[in-house]
Amino acid sequence: MTTDFTPLKTRFGDQLVTKQAILDQHAGGEGLTAAYPPDAVLFVTSTQDVADAIVFCAKHAVPVIPFGVGTSLEGQVQAVNGGLCIDMSKMGKxxxxxxxxxxxxxxxxxxxxxxxxxxxxxxxxxxxxxxxxxxxxxxxxxxxxxxxxxxxxxxxxxxxxxxxxxxxxxxxxxxxxxxxxxxxxxxxxxxxxxxxxxxxxxxxxxxxxxVPETIAAASVQFPELANATQAVQLILQLGIPMARIELLDALQMKACIAYSKLDAFEEKPTLFLEFHGSPAGVADQIAQIEALLIDFDAGPFRWATATEERTALWTARHNAYWAARALAPGKESFATDACVPISQLADCIEACQKHAKASGLLTPIVGHVGDGNFHMLVLHDPNNPNERMKAEALSEQVAREALARGGTCTGEHGIGLHKRGLLRVEHGDAVDLMAIIKAALDPQGIMNPGKII
Missing domain, CATH: 3.30.465.10 (Uridine Diphospho-n-acetylenolpyruvylglucosamine Reductase; domain 3)
Structure with missing residues (x-):
């Protein structure tokens, strides 16, 4: 049934948009290729705007889909039942x-x-x-x-x-x-x-x-991925107060070397590290790390304290997604989001890499390994049913490997559309309680329907 948005148009004027180009821009995030455009997009500028819009939607049972800048990875902003997309981008104060x-x-x-x-x-x-x-x-x-x-x-x-x-x-x-x-x-x-x-x-x-008095960034490479993950485990067990520890496997480093011009690096598993604190504290942390990582055949160590050098290093890390996509131009991707207890990290990544090798797909790995979280970017052709099936199967295998080790199917990306089945695997009957809470607060089911539960 088509919704008559005339009352909203009267209230909001040009803030309410139904042009197809704008609807298409709000049809999805970055992680899933399936597009579900809303029936209208409302660019709100205040809390009162949102409240007035939702009163209308509640009266007419119109689905409501909040939208920020569309960077979600699990299908959180897809308007699976149409409805009103509330774009928050103009609420920027x-x-x-x-x-x-x-x-x-x-x-x-x-x-x-x-x-x-x-x-x-x-x-x-x-x-x-x-x-x-x-x-x-x-x-x-x-x-x-x-x-x-x-x-x-x-x-x-x-x-x-x-x-x-x-x-x-x-x-x-x-x-x-x-x-x-x-x-x-x-x-x-x-x-x-x-x-x-x-x-x-x-x-x-x-x-x-x-802002910390002193910030130092570092990178160090390893002959094998297991050396890097075991080193991280020891760093955390010793209580060295790191700010960041990021892992890139050899394939991801290959991508970043080409994409971000990291010519000084080799195609090897690499840790990017950062230290925050006083000058003496940071110097002590660096000395501890250097001494510790020698036992894992690590090297060379590269340190950077100048702002521009640190920014370049972390920009390369944050561009890892686009670097990985450049490995297979024309293919789509989605990222797994497993998170496990740190003692299980090396074993979980190894098991997931075996599944990836069996799939035959390109699967570079990055990870916030300081808290046991890693992402496998699964590159595939969405128009090839066989590749799409392998990609979906691999994504579930990674999640189940994490769950089997006391972890979670999503460390930071959320459930959205993509992982609703895995939520039940992870939480069992507790999902029924989530559904009760959802029904109590949103009895009409208008708030972002089809997500999580």
């Missing part, structure tokens, strides 16, 4: 920064790069960096993290409070600015990771950190 308390309040459309640009002159930064320049609302909705998570935490730990519009169009505020509270249910944590299925996040109160 940094509302308040509190340097003394190391927190700030932002609208949900603020991107992580924008926030860091606005607060850096105050000596502050916001750590999560999921690679893409995602919005904070989207990052909270998928419980995102990234390369800094092992030291600073994920969106779960860094979000103090939220403003949320419920499926009935009511505006609520959860949490606050205090660093702890025992007052009632923790609704902030309920909405974080809910992927727009329980309400629309319009504002966030988040923690900030002081």
């Amino acid at each position: 940094v509302i308040a920064v509190n340097p003394e308390d190391l927190d700030c309040r932002v609208e949900a459309g603020v991107t992580r790069e924008q926030l860091n640009l606005e607060i850096r002159d105050q000596g502050l930064f916001f750590p999560p960096d999921p690679g893409a320049n995602a919005t904070l609302g989207g990052m909270a909705s998928t419980r995102a993290s990234g390369t800094n998570a092992m030291r600073y935490g994920t969106m779960r730990e860094l979000t103090l409070g939220l403003t949320v519009v419920t499926p009935q169009g009511k505006v609520i505020r959860t949490g606050g600015r205090a660093r702890k509270s025992s007052a009632g249910f923790d609704l902030t944590k309920l909405y974080i990771g809910s992927e727009g299925t329980l309400g629309v996040i319009t504002e966030l109160q988040v923690r900030l950190f002081g």
